[in-house]
Amino acid sequence: MEEKKLSLSQALALGLGNIIGAGIFVMAGVSITAAGPAALLAFLITAVYAMSVGLNNAELASVFPKVEGGVYSFALLSLGETIGFLVGWFRVIGYAISGGATALGFSGYLITTFSLPSFLYFLLAILLIIVLIIIDYLGLKLAAEIESILVVLNILGLVIFSITALVISGIRLQNFSPFLPHGITGVLTASNIAFFAYSGFNTIATLTPSVKEGERTVPKAIVLSLLISAFLYMLVTFSMVDAIGYKNFKTNSAPLQLVLSTIHAPFYVYFFVNLTAILATITVTLSTIIATERTMVQMELDNLLPKVKGGKLSILLIIGLVMIASLGLGNVEVIALVSNFGIVFSYMLSGIEVAVVRHRGLRGVFKSPGFPFVQIISVILSGVFIYSLGFQSLLIGFVTLLIGLVIHSIHKEIMKKEGIFSRKK
Template structure:
């Protein structure tokens, strides 16, 4: 069986995690989340999403150290629970993150050239796929550059907006109350899900039993701190209603702060950030497809690894083709909710798998309790999303389960 090359250390793994998370929440999710939960509710939802992400990250890190190969929860579910649990996790990840890729590509088009958003989105998918096909080392290098640029842009927004923050604007909870906070947390979870990219690259990480447990919480902690600062700034400058209505909230923060000349810089930064997300998303989905194809849960032809660049080139090309179709036919609305629903199910299976690892007495924090809280939290957030997202997400999962059952029946007949 073809093997991938172990090239990534802790800094590279952290950078890939940052590149996957930074952008989606800051530039896309804050507005819908504020509309669902209100001002103070947004901050509570962000803290809740961050806590559940921490639970998931802890479980994912333990599992990835035990099973250092590509595929993430697809592998963990198969090994610790049942092959069907692994398939459901892999299927949910692939369909959810493919929708995320399309949403990110369309966001790039909307920022760069609104009148030709779909064309720009297709070109972005082609360009990012070309980078990924050159090898994971190229992916990590490109992502490092993108993360540096994004952090600079976000610092400009924070410094520009901070003097104009009004504490009065941080109050207010939407009429939906707790339900609104849960809905917003489910949407905001979309912004944290990138740390899974570190686990799905497990077969390409050096010393995975040491690297992954360090890289995952470090990347998550940095991103959570950045999100909290920017959420306070955005709310404090714009207020609940204006933030909920803003198509480009961070650009609006700079404009309201009296520096309209920097708006173009923030828009450019948003494009760079989302490109970084798309870069890592496509790589992660491709590797999950590789793992599923190796076990014949997807066509075996997708299990090929390029002899020179050591990447799953057929899987990545297949993902890119599907994303381009979705970009041409769909739109960005609803994609975040759909993706959050299926990915929350993915992490629910990860936490259930971690519960089967047993206790670790040397740990100061009871990891079994963390896994249990993560499992319950993922399921609660999944069913708290907008109704259309819940129906679509669970409908696609059911369709995949039906296909699995049919294949299993045929094989055993």
Template structure:
């Protein structure tokens, strides 16, 4: 009996929403909101809504494509099928580069937060232990991962909801004045920053091959995930601004911790630290899920070594991709992430979603779920935000892309 060729469809709507929320609710709400507050004042909340709206357009394009092509790989697969191999490979390669480095950053973040709760081992050791445990969890099957992810996400959501209700009575309306000190330009810059806080919803499309009834489940999951994320982000941000103001938010790398420390609710600071820890775990779990499925898709098309297309006979997961992903993240955690690659991640994300929207525009009318205006708005949003990127970030992104094509050319040449 040979190896299975496909993954099993085990993820329900609840699981898919959990994966999306687990991928979104992480560094965005715990870190990036403070940075955005520094560039736009209280009006960064408007930027938060605009970023969520653009993310929704991109998400609907992804959902529409995933419903028709429910295979692992997401935009990598759509680029190949609807555009050409160059577009497909660009999406897949930049996804791997950005998500692997982001996973290293998230693992380091988890270690730092968890050390505050249990200062026994060093933060680095906690980071490595987390990566090893989550890699093993991914290895033993998607059903178990789905349940673990829902547990992690539930804890994160409960801690944030507790923070919201704890802070309502401590809101000072004067903290919202002046509302937009830098005007429209500040809101626009905040929108570009905060867009990246929403991008985890793409994980649902990347895992399309493991979702039950993908044509119905994926569009519903994407919409529910984004609506919940926007609602949660805006609610938490209103509390944060109202309690401590945007200046304190901007001065801190962990603004929600400052909010918690300012409240009199018993144990609120510890609860928020727990929420931050589980948020980082949720993102890390979803990163390993998404990266290994992208490796599977690229292995199938020979854009990565063929070993990555193997699926475990018992657990029905891309076990080689999972193990390699875990090893790379551990190494990045130990040596620290490469600043060069981290900065280029902004370019790679916009490139990825631009290709998604172009692919959605290429779909035939009978295969579309949504009006053509959705991918047009999504593409316009991506291009508008890309204009705000520093030229050095774009150059770094292009260099990483060229390295990818050199690797692909070399790999294909070896196979001849």
């Protein structure tokens, strides 16, 4: 029986579930530490960047409405097999590792909130991955319905946090001076941190074939998800700085809890916001699993990955095993650098891809406004973001790229001997 198509609200929920997730509950404090009150500017710059890439992906989703691989498929269809594989290679690695890290975030919040024994740290993360793998296997419709409920709670939690902080603290303009304590370098660092709290909108692009009138609905969902998340991120960041000042966050991994405890917020608010942080890690992990699965399925259909016996179940088992294995890495920061490089690399190409498909005369229902300026902005800002990632990230990203090229070359030769070629349509 054919799976029912998703509505605009459900596609939007899945996208917001991957954007408004653990990132804002953890990364807002780190961004404020890096840039001071100018973290507001960092989130604004990042919102502009994310919107330029989002408009690119919205147009590409409209031009190629029948593919499930998102940015991977767009790269394959517009820039060719090798670039397409590299984008898919980076995305699958990034999705799987970040999903494992988010699962650990879930267990950490759960143990802290309910004072559970610390030895459950890894067990709870493994349990979450298994449960969400099962949910994805049971159907995208079920996943979307669960995600819709959780996303509403996440948004409600962030709004309640911001209102509580502003009402109790009042407007403290002195906390916003000096505005640029760490200069432009701090803003660039904070922008990089903030970007990865936005980047989940690509999940929506992978859903196009499963959405009602996907070529029309998906572009709307992408743009709406970025507008909603940008507003919430700015609101949360403003209320955090306003409440306790930028110097107090340092490397605290639960900055919203820090704010609420410092201003002596009511316990029920403190508990509810903490609960939404737990829910956020669930929504991100679920969205990550969905995006990983659909990218791998599309790469398999395109003959850029070996065929996996057992179909969707086997692919989900592989994803689950990789995520669980990543839990044992101890420090996922180095691996995350690879993910970060790959994400920006794939998004940098999106502006070029739009130019290529327009040159070919391909048109969808949605066309990005401001062509070619929006596309040029997305490419330039991508270059700035990659540069500001730092030498270590660039080195690891380059090595990962080389490994991907070797794997692709070997697989390509095997496919040639068997008379199988990649599918580009």
